[in-house]
Amino acid sequence: MTASNPLLQQFDLPHYSAILPAHVEPAVDAILADNRVAIADLLSQQSGTPSWNGLVLALDELGARLGRAWSPVSHLNAVCNNAELRAAYEACLPKLSEYWTEIGQNQPLFQAYEALAGSPEAGGFEVAQKTILEHSLRDFRLSGINLPEAEQQRYGAIQMKLSELGSKFSNQLLDATQAWTKHVTEEAALAGLTDSAKAQMKQAAEAKGLDGWLISLEFPSYYAVMTYADDRALREELYAAYCTRASDQSPHAGQFGTRASDQSPHAGQFGTRASEQGPNAGQFDNGPVMAQILDLRQELAKLLGFAHYGELSLASKMADSTEQVLSFLRDLAVRSKPFAAQDLSELQAFAFDQGCADLQSWDLGYYSEKLREQRYSISQEILRAYFPIDRVLGGLFAIVERLYGIQIKELSGFDSWHPDVRLFEIEENGQPVGRFFFDLYARANKRGGAWMDGARDHRRAADGELISPVANLVCNFTPAVEGQPALLTHDEVTTLFHEFGHGLHHLLTRVEHAGASGINGVAWDAVELPSQFMENWCWEPQGLALISGHHQSGEPLPQDLLDKMLAAKNFQSGLMMVRQLEFSLFDFELHATHGDGRNVLEVLEGIRDEVSVLRPPAYNRFPNSFAHIFAGGYAAGYYSYKWAEVLSADAFSRFEEEGVLNPQTGHAFREAILARGGSQEPMLLFVDFRGRTPTIDALLRHCGLSEEAA
Structure with a gap:
């Protein structure tokens, strides 16, 4: 489709259908060349103390132009992957890495930022501007601005190689998934x-x-x-x-x-050799890729003066130290493991009665669902009939409209990358606030999982125009079949709410400076707060009444099913908790101890000794598909999910006290958390909303892992 609605064109939505692989590299080359010239001119024209508009805003404009070209290419590579696009995408990665390294190690640029930060003008800056300057100076240092030239060059080479390896990891995982x-x-x-x-x-x-x-x-x-x-x-x-x-x-x-x-x-x-792992053993092996990534991350950390990559990761996060992260995770593990052991014991006894005397990893989902059905007379499949996609979307929008004083409407006549993609607009008081694409269904050549990425940032441009934000929200749900609408499991509903929470963080910002707008500048271990926070309404009767309705009759979720569903909420929550803690501890331990003589699986086995209650078979190669830490932004940061879950559970407890659909409480959350993006440190924003620092009590209660919940 081509854009036919002139209203949409003024918002500069990406023209996805017009992007051809052959255009990508020449366009990126041209923009990078232009930007380099512009940066040199900008620095040569600085006379005296730089100004915000002459320095930061000017660089924002250059970044926005590059983002307008690269963001849709990166997005298409994830959702419509093919050989030609992949080749074009990968050809640009080292060039982009080199460009960003150049900026991070540009001494005159660094000095200009230092001069601006210490200028009289800076004394009158908004808090967002001050935070952006503080973070920018930090990021210059984390880019090796103070390193000798040879070490700066090595830093750049490492970053370039890591970019290439992350893409290779993702590609091989996608190819391996599709090969079977x-x-x-x-x-x-x-x-x-x-x-x-x-x-x-x-x-x-x-x-x-x-x-x-x-x-x-x-x-x-x-x-x-x-x-x-x-x-x-x-x-x-x-x-x-x-x-x-x-x-x-x-x-x-x-x-x-x-x-x-x-x-x-x-x-x-x-295979004929017992040491081969799986039906396509070796064909898309990410093992060597992981080894290279870990070596390079460790070298990078050492270059910058950190003991290990875990320390480097924490330099821009909420958590203060390696010890704090590991203590937090291990404390949760100690609290959760007895519940997990009890969950497993009950499941093993149930499976034994069903004729399975040796419960294995491939039996867990099957017997867990049967036990859930026996205990609560409910199943994901029974619930699926009550969650047709349009009813869920309508209810989701109704919830956030009530909480945040916005309106959401669907748009047509837009350019897209697939016929299933839908476009929506958020309005407030009749004025457009932002737009978001939904790409909800699994298909070939699409990366697995669910995510949000920004297509456009909310910001005030140099000419004074206010740029509205645009988000891409991507899931991999079961598509509609045989004339029925797409029907979601309740787990999928929570995934949708989770990603929409990220989208709201991006779209409802009031910050007009790109460096702190939406999720920009937000500490990675706080970025999951708005997403996990949204999941709570999937379990509240008032929320469920809005998002559920039988796909044939429209009948709301019957009271008996609702009661059973809520009763089953914390079914096997102990097992689920230790599974997430296994991932989090493995990730952080892997990066904090790399080089101690243990290989990837030995680190994982050590963590399993500590927190797991059921061991998978020896051929399991979970790390080889752990894209969050090897191809995403969660390296030495997967703990962020649990860290932010403490924040989100505690934040939601205020809604439990004041009303889960209370507009005043919703307004307070929007203004304290969503509107302010990365303009201040996350703990300050949390305390502003909650009136105190967070406690772990609400999380344990929500998960059924406390005496109060029991």
Whole structure:
């Protein structure tokens, strides 16, 4: 589609359909060359003390021009990946890395920022401007501004290589995910699966010109088999394919500490050599990529004077020290592990009664769902019928409209990257505030998971125009099949609310300076506060009344189902907590102890000794697909989810006290947290809203891991 609505064009939405791979590298080259000339001119024209407009705002303009070109390319590479676009994207990565390193190590630019920060003008700056200057000076130092020239060059080379390796990790994970499918021609093999899951698999087979059903490693397909398939061998086969994505073959197996005695009795099905991991062993192996990334991160930290990459990561986060992070996580683990052990014991007893005497990783989802059904007479599939996508979206919008005094409407006639994409606009008092794209469904050539990224930042341009923000909100839900609307599980509903919380943080900012607008400048361990905060309304009866309605009759979620659902809220919350703590501790320990002689899997096994209650099989290669820390922004920062969950649970407790749909409380949260973006340190913003520092009590109560909850 091409944009036909002139109102939309003034907001400078990206023209996704007009982007061709052949255009990408020449456009980026031209903009980088122009920007370099502009920066040199800017610095040559500085006479006396720099001004905000002449320095910071001028650089913001250059960054915005580059962002307008690169942001949609990066987005398309994630949601419509193909060989040509991937090649163009990767050709630009080292050039962009070099450019940003140049800026971070530009001594005259650094001196100009120092002069501005110490100028009389700075004394009258808004708090956001002061924070931006403070963070900018910090970031110059973290870019090696004070290093000798040779070490600066090494810093640049490391950053360039890390950019390349992160993209390689992501590509190999995507390729490995798409490389495995299972064609099923006998419906009996799919016994236990829901009609909707089988319809989706049938649709996938038809798209490939096949009869029967096609199982893939895209999450909706994987989830359906692991949760409902009666065939245990099928579950194990799929589990093994999924947890060995992008993993190693025989020559590399030793680096992960694999011993022949560790091998599962089923490992032989994956190849002639027991040390091969999974059906595509070695073809997309991320093992060497991880090793290089970790070595380079450690070298980078040492260059900048930090003991390890964990310390470097914390230099721009809320947490004060390695010890504080590890103490926080281990305290949660000590509190949670007894609950997790009890959850597992109950599940093992239930599975034993069902004829499974040796509960394994590929049995957890299946027997957990059956136990949930037996205990609470409820299942995700029963609930799915009450969460058609449009009802969920309508309810989500109604909640935030009531809380934040905004209105949301859907737009048409816009340029898009896929027919399923939808565009919405937020208004306040009849005036547009921002726009967001929704790309909600799983498909081929689309990165897995769910995320928000900014397509445009809210800011005041040099000509005085106020630029409105634009967000991309991406999920991987099961698409509509056989004429029915897309129906979400309740887990998917919470994912949607989570990502929309990130979107609101980006869209409802009132900060007009790019460096602190929306999520820009927000400490990474606080950035999950608005997203996890939004999830709470998925569990509140008042929220559920707005987001649920049977897809055929429109009947609201019956009271008995609501009661069962709320009763089941903390089902296996101990197991879920220790799983997240395993990921968080593994990530931080991996980066804080790199070089101590342990390899990746040995670090992971040590953490599992500490917090896990059920060990996966030895062939499991979870780290090879841990994109959050190897291809995303969460390296030595995955703990942020739990850290921010403390903040979000405590923030929501004020709504519990004052009314979960109380507009006054919503206004207070918007103005204290969402509107102020990265303009002040997160703890100051939290205290401004809550009136005190956070406590862990609300999180433990919400998760059912406290005496009060019990």
